[in-house]
Amino acid sequence: MKAPVAWLFIGAFLAVCATFLVAPTAMLAIQAVTGEDGFTLAYIETLGQYRYRVAFEHSLYLSLASATAGVVAGGLVAFAVLKPGAPAWLRSLVTSFSAVAANFAGVPLAFAFISTLGTLGLLTMLLKRIGLDLYDMGFSLFSITGLTLTYSYFQIPLMVIIITPAIAALRPSWREAAEILGATPGQYWRHVGLPVLAPSLIAAWILLFGNAFSAYATAYALTSGNIGLVTTEISAVLSGNVAADPQIGAALSVGMIVVMVTVLAISTAMTRRASRWTARS
Amino acid sequence: MATVEVNRVSKSFAGRQVLADLSLTMGEGELVCLLGPSGCGKTTLLRIIAGFIPPESGRVLVAGKDVTALSPSARRMGMVFQAYSLFPNMTALDNVRFGPRVAGRPKSEQIARAGQLLDLVGLSEHADKYPHQLSGGQQQRVALARALAVQPQVLLLDEPLSALDAKVRVQLREEIRRIQRETGVTTVLVTHDQEEALSISDRVAVMNEGRLLQVASPSTIYREPSCGFVARFIGSGAVLRGVAEGHSVRVANLALPASAAAAHVHGAAVEMFIRPENVRLQPMNGQLPPGAVGVEVRERTFLGSLTRIRLTLPGTDDQFSLWADLASEQAEAFIPGSRVVAQWDEAAPRVMPDADAGLRNG
Amino acid sequence: MSGAGANRMGPGGWTTLILAGVYFVVPLAMTAAFSLWEGGSTYGFEAYRLLLASADLPDALLLSMELALATVAALLLLLVPAMIFMNLYAPGLRPLFEFIATLPFVVPAIALVAGLTALFTGPEWLIGTPFYLVIPYFFLALPFAYRSLDVGLRAIDLTTLTEAGQSLGAGMGQIIRMVILPSLRAALVGSTLLTLAVVMGEFTFANVLLFRTFAVYMNQMGQHEATAAAALAVVSFLITWAAMLGVLIAGRGQTSIPGGH
Ligand SMILES: Nc1ncnc2c1ncn2[C@@H]1O[C@H](COP(=O)(O)OP(=O)(O)OP(=O)(O)O)[C@@H](O)[C@H]1O
Ligand SMILES: [Mg+2]
Numbered sequence: 001m002k003a004p005v006a007w008l009f010i011g012a013f014l015a016v017c018a019t020f021l022v023a024p025t026a027m028l029a030i031q032a033v034t035g036e037d038g039f040t041l042a043y044i045e046t047l048g049q050y051r052y053r054v055a056f057e058h059s060l061y062l063s064l065a066s067a068t069a070g071v072v073a074g075g076l077v078a079f080a081v082l083k084p085g086a087p088a089w090l091r092s093l094v095t096s097f098s099a100v101a102a103n104f105a106g107v108p109l110a111f112a113f114i115s116t117l118g119t120l121g122l123l124t125m126l127l128k129r130i131g132l133d134l135y136d137m138g139f140s141l142f143s144i145t146g147l148t149l150t151y152s153y154f155q156i157p158l159m160v161i162i163i164t165p166a167i168a169a170l171r172p173s174w175r176e177a178a179e180i181l182g183a184t185p186g187q188y189w190r191h192v193g194l195p196v197l198a199p200s201l202i203a204a205w206i207l208l209f210g211n212a213f214s215a216y217a218t219a220y221a222l223t224s225g226n227i228g229l230v231t232t233e234i235s236a237v238l239s240g241n242v243a244a245d246p247q248i249g250a251a252l253s254v255g256m257i258v259v260m261v262t263v264l265a266i267s268t269a270m271t272r273r274a275s276r277w278t279a280r281s
Numbered sequence: 282m283a284t285v286e287v288n289r290v291s292k293s294f295a296g297r298q299v300l301a302d303l304s305l306t307m308g309e310g311e312l313v314c315l316l317g318p319s320g321c322g323k324t325t326l327l328r329i330i331a332g333f334i335p336p337e338s339g340r341v342l343v344a345g346k347d348v349t350a351l352s353p354s355a356r357r358m359g360m361v362f363q364a365y366s367l368f369p370n371m372t373a374l375d376n377v378r379f380g381p382r383v384a385g386r387p388k389s390e391q392i393a394r395a396g397q398l399l400d401l402v403g404l405s406e407h408a409d410k411y412p413h414q415l416s417g418g419q420q421q422r423v424a425l426a427r428a429l430a431v432q433p434q435v436l437l438l439d440e441p442l443s444a445l446d447a448k449v450r451v452q453l454r455e456e457i458r459r460i461q462r463e464t465g466v467t468t469v470l471v472t473h474d475q476e477e478a479l480s481i482s483d484r485v486a487v488m489n490e491g492r493l494l495q496v497a498s499p500s501t502i503y504r505e506p507s508c509g510f511v512a513r514f515i516g517s518g519a520v521l522r523g524v525a526e527g528h529s530v531r532v533a534n535l536a537l538p539a540s541a542a543a544a545h546v547h548g549a550a551v552e553m554f555i556r557p558e559n560v561r562l563q564p565m566n567g568q569l570p571p572g573a574v575g576v577e578v579r580e581r582t583f584l585g586s587l588t589r590i591r592l593t594l595p596g597t598d599d600q601f602s603l604w605a606d607l608a609s610e611q612a613e614a615f616i617p618g619s620r621v622v623a624q625w626d627e628a629a630p631r632v633m634p635d636a637d638a639g640l641r642n643g
Numbered sequence: 644m645s646g647a648g649a650n651r652m653g654p655g656g657w658t659t660l661i662l663a664g665v666y667f668v669v670p671l672a673m674t675a676a677f678s679l680w681e682g683g684s685t686y687g688f689e690a691y692r693l694l695l696a697s698a699d700l701p702d703a704l705l706l707s708m709e710l711a712l713a714t715v716a717a718l719l720l721l722l723v724p725a726m727i728f729m730n731l732y733a734p735g736l737r738p739l740f741e742f743i744a745t746l747p748f749v750v751p752a753i754a755l756v757a758g759l760t761a762l763f764t765g766p767e768w769l770i771g772t773p774f775y776l777v778i779p780y781f782f783l784a785l786p787f788a789y790r791s792l793d794v795g796l797r798a799i800d801l802t803t804l805t806e807a808g809q810s811l812g813a814g815m816g817q818i819i820r821m822v823i824l825p826s827l828r829a830a831l832v833g834s835t836l837l838t839l840a841v842v843m844g845e846f847t848f849a850n851v852l853l854f855r856t857f858a859v860y861m862n863q864m865g866q867h868e869a870t871a872a873a874a875l876a877v878v879s880f881l882i883t884w885a886a887m888l889g890v891l892i893a894g895r896g897q898t899s900i901p902g903g904h
Contacts, residue, residue, distance in 0.1 A: 005728075005815075006728035006731065006732045006733075007728075007732075009721075009724040009725050009728050010725050010728050010729055010732075010733060010736065012721060012725070013721050013722060013724075013725030014725075014739075014743075016721060016781075017743050017746075020759070020778045020779075020781075020782070021743070021746055021747070021750070021755070021782050022746070023758075023762055024755060024757075024758025024759045024761065024762045024763075025746070025750050025754075025755070025758050027758050027761045027762040028754065028757060028758045028761060031761050073663065076659045077659060077660065077663050079656075080655075080656035080657075080659045080660050081660070083656060086656070090660070094660075096887065096888070096891060097667065099887040099890065099891060100880070100883050100884045100887045101667060103837075103840055103841070103844075103883050103886075103887065104879070104880055104883050105844070106844050106845075106846045106858060107844075107846050107858050107861050107862045107865065107875075107879075108844070108861065108875060108876040108878075108879035108880065109876070111674070111861075111865050111872040111873060111875060111876040112670045112671065112673075112674040112873070112876040112880075113670055114869070114872065115670075115673055115674040115677040115678070115869070115872070115873040115876065116669065116670040116673035116674060116677075117670075120869065121673065121677070122673040122676055122677050123669065123673050152666075153666075153667070153670065156663070156666075156667075157667075171365060171366065173362045173363075173365065173366035174366060174368055174369075176333060176353070176360070176362070176366075177360065177362065177366045177367075177368070177424075177427075178368075178379070178383075179333075179352075179353045179354050180331055180332075180333075180353045180354065180356070180358055180359070180360045181354075181359075181379055181380035181383065181427070181428075181430075181431055182354045182355075182357075182380055182383050182384050182431060183354065183379070183383040184354070184383070187383045191368070191371075191379070191382075191383070192368045192370065192371075195370040196368075196369060196370050207748075210748050210749075210751075213751065214751030214752055214753065214754075216751075216752065216753050216846070216847040217844075217845075217846035217847055217850075217858065220846070220850070220862075221846075221862055221865070224866075231751065231753045231847075234753045234754065234756075234757055235753060235756075235847075235850070235851050237757075238756065238757060238760060238851050239850075239851060239853075246757075246760075246761060249757045250757060250758075250761060252757075253750075253751075253753070253754035253757045253758065254754075256751050256753075256754050257749060257750055257751075257754060260748070260749040260750075260751070261749055264745075264749060276411075277369055277370045277371070277411040277412075277413070278369075278413070
């Protein structure tokens, strides 16, 4: 063996991952089912309580909605910019802005939306002046709808970044071949464009879903915990803001991991189905 | 099947004229090859016929009907692209039945038709493969079958063989020819490859800078090029600029025998064109026979059974070259640097007016 | 519809882009305007002055920067050599590495904090210092750093390069320094800047573990002072912009820029 140094580095990396990533995750699983007298399912069962059930519902809804909004809107934006007729400056503007906006999240994003659409936000005030009272009409930035609107601010650009290479890889000759064979644009998209994009769209959707599902800072800064999400509930347990056992935090975390693994498994199965025709399968 | 008429079509991109008042008429079931250097507008012409690009002026008629305003999907044409145009998410069979499918034909009919066409291109066993599982040649066969599945009036092929290796290319072009004859579909094939054009077309159309220079049968194009450009572009050979003097052309200080020169005014600027297979060589011994020219051997290029020898006219500073093709074992005797005797049939050279002479002198 | 028309930016395309433009520009413009509001109808830079004057800002900012640099160092010392050596000597471990790189995605940040808190209740020198945060930050940055390094490593034929280098008599260290690292330049600069951007804005871990980083400070500040919050949002947008500009220039389009929160 020529490279003991190599194994030293590989070993160090794996050890760090085992100690600080795998072990804590395993610890969560253990803690979630360990009570004072050993094994118990009591904490897992508390997830069925109204408070936590709602938190999961909120988180799932928010993630589904913002991921879907991101995939659709981001996909359309990327598609529009990639048309050969689009000016080059527009393309680079959208790409670079997306890179910034996709990483502009958390506290500052929440503040930006509060400054704009909060109860005293500038846009809210402006609209009120012209007789459009958003909050009277039932809108609130501090609701799930408001959160979805806010999350879209990083979800859409993230989608643009992820899907651009896939859309750019659609060959113009496929479109032209379809056209000259008599297909309408709709038929082209149904039979060729979307099926070819499907694996990328699924992968993008799952990434956006996970991105929203694990987001914490934006929601925390925006709602100060008034809207229960799984992430904010866990943080409440951890910081002792609510009188709850740490095991409940662990159970909630395990719940999140289960959701993520399930979504990942479903998407993997879907991707496999959708990419039967690619070289890899 | 239908006639195709391209009528005075012009097109520019960003102010640069790519097609200039171009006309071309094709008969029913004819196969015409568009041949020309890169960037001369072949693809543009083909795409105008297909309807992907609107012409600036001029019309395209199919079977006498003006189709200029029709979209590609309404033109009933088939097209095969250079490469990679098969839908990657569909099997060969699904690719081929795409046309009938979007036209709303019954499924059994789609499959029967696709099956026949895959048979025609010899790929029945590969019907269920995806494009990435097929070789380049097989992919282009599927593309051909797919284009034929809509029973097109016109078949357009844009360098369909250029991504393939030489052997497959020859094989597939024969097959395209056979299938074209069997189906009788009027066909335009764009190619870079003059051998391909000469071997399979009914007529060859040579293009340069957005214009058609000559449209004629392969043998006419080869034997009677209409101008120096066509002569240089098709096959190989020497084009020598000179002045017509009776039955010869004066190049530098030599009178080169060419009976065709007699058709030109004495003293007119002409281009004399002679193919390498027409030039014979002998060792220099003593006097030059009448009608022979003393030349210098420059280099030899081994081409297999033939060897091509480049010759220069003496005292011309290497300005005037001509070539001779010799059986390789004979060529051994002609060593670069030596003086030899070149001869040809007086009737062999073609003499054309020198189109650029005015420009050069003016 | 005409064939040529299919390629143009039709009214549909422009409508999409204009709607998106409004959605993305309005909050930024409003926030910028709001940050300049000084009550009534006076406008100025008071909010920004207030920010700068705050006694806690330098500490918070410095801490976040130190953490960002420490995280980058950890990635460079731990992840980069491990990936290079894995590719060279133990390609069989690739699936394991892939799995590890996906884990932080499946285990959300907050869950990892919960796990860390449950597992490590000491020693004080580890969990008592803010540098404890480097551990979760390392895993936060891991997926995208891994992804961009992997792209970079696949682009160069590592084995051939190394064999070529060795046949010229170069030692392993020399090869890594002179051949491999330069080829990874774009990937390294890209993931470094992304890590900096992510760590500077990271809130989850710091807030739960009770360390006053820049983002935590921002949040506290914003809870009391609305215009200061707006000013902070503007400032962090500019910081993110600068970092992404660096990534784009470093990668010249080849580094992927994922988001990560
Ligand atoms: N969409 C376009 N925009 C601008 N210029 C174009 C466009 N399409 C073609 N051209 C220009 O028109 C000229 C002719 O192009 P065309 O593709 O018809 O050439 P070609 O004869 O097919 O060449 P090749 O043999 O290389 O394929 C070229 O100079 C090309 O640069
Ligand atoms: Mg072309």
